[in-house]
Amino acid sequence: MNSDIQSIVLSEKQIAEKVEKAAKWLDAKFEGTQSVPLMISVLKGSVMFFCDLVRAMDTPVQIDFMTVSSYGSSSESSGMQRIVMDLAASVEGRDVVLVEDIVDSGNTLVKMRDLISGRGAKSFTVVTLFDKPSRRTVNVSADYSCFEIGNEFIVGYGLDYAQKYRNLPYVGILKREIYEK
Numbered sequence: 490m491n492s493d494i495q496s497i498v499l500s501e502k503q504i505a506e507k508v509e510k511a512a513k514w515l516d517a518k519f520e521g522t523q524s525v526p527l528m529i530s531v532l533k534g535s536v537m538f539f540c541d542l543v544r545a546m547d548t549p550v551q552i553d554f555m556t557v558s559s560y561g562s563s564s565e566s567s568g569m570q571r572i573v574m575d576l577a578a579s580v581e582g583r584d585v586v587l588v589e590d591i592v593d594s595g596n597t598l599v600k601m602r603d604l605i606s607g608r609g610a611k612s613f614t615v616v617t618l619f620d621k622p623s624r625r626t627v628n629v630s631a632d633y634s635c636f637e638i639g640n641e642f643i644v645g646y647g648l649d650y651a652q653k654y655r656n657l658p659y660v661g662i663l664k665r666e667i668y669e670k
């Protein structure tokens with residue numbers, strides 16, 4: 490896998506620092522809140538970040554998972570979202586924290602936001618590991634973003650190309666020749 494990576498964007502150590510900061514931000518946000526926030530991992534991309542993030546937090550939280558598919562196997566967003574696996578928990582009246590791997594076009598986030606607010610969540614907070622603001626096609630943004638990147642295609646630490654590279658422990662830019670072949 491390593492030989493398909495052009496350069497490293499975030500090392501394991503840098504990821505751990507970003508996770509720590511995001512956890513502190515969430516702890517501060519929910520300090521003194523009586524209700525237990527429901528943290529939602531948008532699978533599969535956010536799973537590594539999610540597991541590290543919830544363990545770095547002090548706030549007692551509940552966790553849940555949802556799978557949406559938007560990309561198929563290409564490196565370009567189709568703009569189409571489909572719920573592959575829905576939440577087990579009800580979000581009604583809950584403080585919901587959505588954890589994303591990356592906000593790219595913003596299509597996935599809009600879909601998730603509309604769905605979760607439509608189901609009556611009390612509040613909706615988005616934490617993302619990566620943000621590609623220059624790629625946005627819809628007007629939406631995360632409340633907390635760990636790292637902004639340009640138009641590169643990145644993989645590792647949950648992020649895939651054609652379902653591959655998710656288990657790389659760091660995040661790197663994929664060599665162009667890999668996805669342009």
Ligand code: IMP
Nearest residue numbers: 566592593594595596597642643648649
């Ligand atoms: P959006 O709906 O266009 O914002 O796309 C969000 C989803 O696209 C993410 O959850 C990722 O699965 C995928 N994605 C966007 N950019 C990248 C990337 O650079 N590497 C891997 N996956 C990406």
Ligand code: MG
Nearest residue numbers: 534560648649
């Ligand atoms: Mg993906």
